[in-house]
Amino acid sequence: MLSGIEIVVMPGDPDLADVIEALHSDLAEWMGSNAPPKVFDRFANALHDEFSSVTTAGQVVDRDTLLAGVWSARNAQPGFDIAITDIEEIAQGGGILTVRFTAENRQGELRSRRLVTAVLINTDHGYLWRSVHETTTAPVE
Secondary structure: OEOOEEEEEOOOOHHHHHHHHHHHHHHHHHHHOOOOHHHHHHHHHOEEEEEEEEOOOOOEEEHHHHHHHHHHOOOOOOOOEEEEEEEEEEEEEOOEEEEEEEEEEEEOOEEEEEEEEEEEEEEOOEEEEEEEEEEEEOOOO
C-alpha cells in the first residue's frame, strides 16, 4: 500500500500503474486529509482541458464541475483512501490509451467499488486523463 492506495497490476505498460496511482493518491490525500493546495493542483493538472466523467448515476460531468466538487471536498472524509486493482490495458494507438481498473473507496469500514474505464492521452509531458466512466460493482465478500 502506498499513500493510501493499494495497487495490483495486470501485465502491460509498467508506467500505467504509476499514472493511475498518482491521480488516485492525490484524490485520496485531498479528500482524506488537510492536504496542501499543491495536491489539488497535481490532480487538476492531470486532467485534460476537455476532460469529462460519467458518474455511477449516469451523469456526465465536465472538468470544471468535477474540480469544483473536488476542491470543496478537502478533508471531507478524514482517513479516506482508494484501492486500485485489476489494471488492464484495453487499447492503445495514436497517442490514446484506454484502460480499465477497479477502484474501491474506503472510509473506515465503509467500502464502495467501481469498475472504471478511462481514456488517457499520451503527451510530451506524460499522460492526461481525457475521460472516465464509472460503473458501481458489488463489494467483495
